[in-house]
Amino acid sequence: QVQLVESGGGVVQPEGSLRLSCAASGFTFSSYGMHWVRQAPGKGLEWVAFIRYDGSKKDYADSVKGRFTISRDNSKNTLYMQMNSLRAEDTAMYYCAKDADDFGDYYLFDYWGPGTLVTVSS
Amino acid sequence: DIVLTQSPGTLSLSPGERATLSCRASQSVSSSYLAWYQQKPGQAPRLLIYDTSSRATGIPDRFSGSGSGTDFTLTISRLEPEDFAVYYCQQYNNSPITFGQGTRLEIK
Numbered sequence: 001q002v003q004l005v006e007s008g009g010g011v012v013q014p015e016g017s018l019r020l021s022c023a024a025s026g027f028t029f030s031s032y033g034m035h036w037v038r039q040a041p042g043k044g045l046e047w048v049a050f051i052r053y054d055g056s057k058k059d060y061a062d063s064v065k066g067r068f069t070i071s072r073d074n075s076k077n078t079l080y081m082q083m084n085s086l087r088a089e090d091t092a093m094y095y096c097a098k099d100a101d102d103f104g105d106y107y108l109f110d111y112w113g114p115g116t117l118v119t120v121s122s
Numbered sequence: 123d124i125v126l127t128q129s130p131g132t133l134s135l136s137p138g139e140r141a142t143l144s145c146r147a148s149q150s151v152s153s154s155y156l157a158w159y160q161q162k163p164g165q166a167p168r169l170l171i172y173d174t175s176s177r178a179t180g181i182p183d184r185f186s187g188s189g190s191g192t193d194f195t196l197t198i199s200r201l202e203p204e205d206f207a208v209y210y211c212q213q214y215n216n217s218p219i220t221f222g223q224g225t226r227l228e229i230k
Contacts, residue, residue, distance in 0.1 A: 045159075045167065045210055045221040061218055095166055107214040108157055110178065112166035 002026040002111040004096050009116030016086050016120070022079040022096030022113055030054070030074040033099035035109060036081050038092035038118075048094070049081060053103055064090075086120045093117050124149055124213050126222035134230040141198040143225045145211035150191045155215035158187055158196045161224075162207045170209075171196060203229075 008020040022034070036048040049070040050059040058070055069082040079096050094116050097109035125148040135141055145156070154174035159167040169178040171187035174194060184199040198205055206229050211222040 044223050045212075047219050047221070059217070100169075100172065107217075107219045108155075108169070108172055108212075109159075109167070110169050110172075112168070114166055 002098065004098065004111060004113030006094060006096050006113045006116035009094065009118045011119045011121060012086055013122050014087060014120055018083045018086065018118060020081045020083065020094055020096075020116060020118075024077045024079065024096075024098070027098070027111075028102075029072075029077040031102045033101070033105055034070075034072060034079045035097045035099060035107070036068075036070060036079075037095045037097050037109065037112075038090075039095070039115075040089075040092045043092075046092075047107075050099070050105070050107065051079070052105060057105065083118070086118075088120050091118060091120045123218055124151065124216050124220050126211050126213060126220055128209075128211060128222035128225045130225060131223075132226045132228060134228050135201055136230045137201050137203055139201050141196075141201055141205070141227055143196040143198075143209055143227070145189075145194040145196070145222050147192040147194070147213060149216075151194075151213045152215050154190060155213060156187075156189065156194050157212045157214065158185075159210045159212065160205075160207050161210065167210065198227075201227075 003025045005023045051070045067085045071080045096113045098111040100108040100110040127146045129144045156174045158171040161167040175187045208224045
């Protein structure tokens with residue numbers, strides 16, 4: 001069965017950095033695009049970033065462009081997100097999510113991890 | 123960006139009743155690339171419906187989706203206790219993909 005498990009969240013000061021990881025299992029990781037989606041406390045869902053199955057395309061929400069970098073290691077079945085210049089408004093639960101289409105860019109999320117909480121506060 | 127507006131914000135119903143949730147887009151969602159997710163407290167969202175009306179794997183047939191263009195609906199034919207949750211619509215036709223603000227379905 002598909003499993004996605006995020007890690008790396010925590011409390012960080014404004015302008016600080018954090019690296020999130022998402023360990024994937026139960027499917028052929030190297031065949032699927034992957035996403036990060038976040039949810040601020042008590043708020044709705046916001047798509048953050050996408051990486052194509054082979055890493056050849058990366059896409060970001062305007063709110064994080066230039067500050068966040070998505071990457072993947074297909075040999076380790078792991079997705080990453082490097083978060084720099086963090087702001088209070090980046091405080092959220094961060095979910096990794098699997099794209100529903102193999103070898104495509106569907107931007108539909110068929111499996112989600114339980115999330116990792118990032119808190120930006122001094 | 124396509125703005126998705128969900129209504130009502132909160133829906134209070136009893137188990138066994140029918141629930142109708144609306145999602146209206148600020149511009150047409152081509153190819154019916156509209157999905158619905160369910161989220162329970164402390165859990166990640168779960169995909170229910172994609173391509174407007176296709177049920178995701180393992181989703182019971184009391185959940186159905188319909189609509190086209192700018193108006194979409196999620197219907198739960200007979201509410202079970204486990205259906206009380208927050209529901210989000212999402213369009214994945216135009217970049218950036220966007221979500222609605224959610225409808226909270228609560229027990230009356």
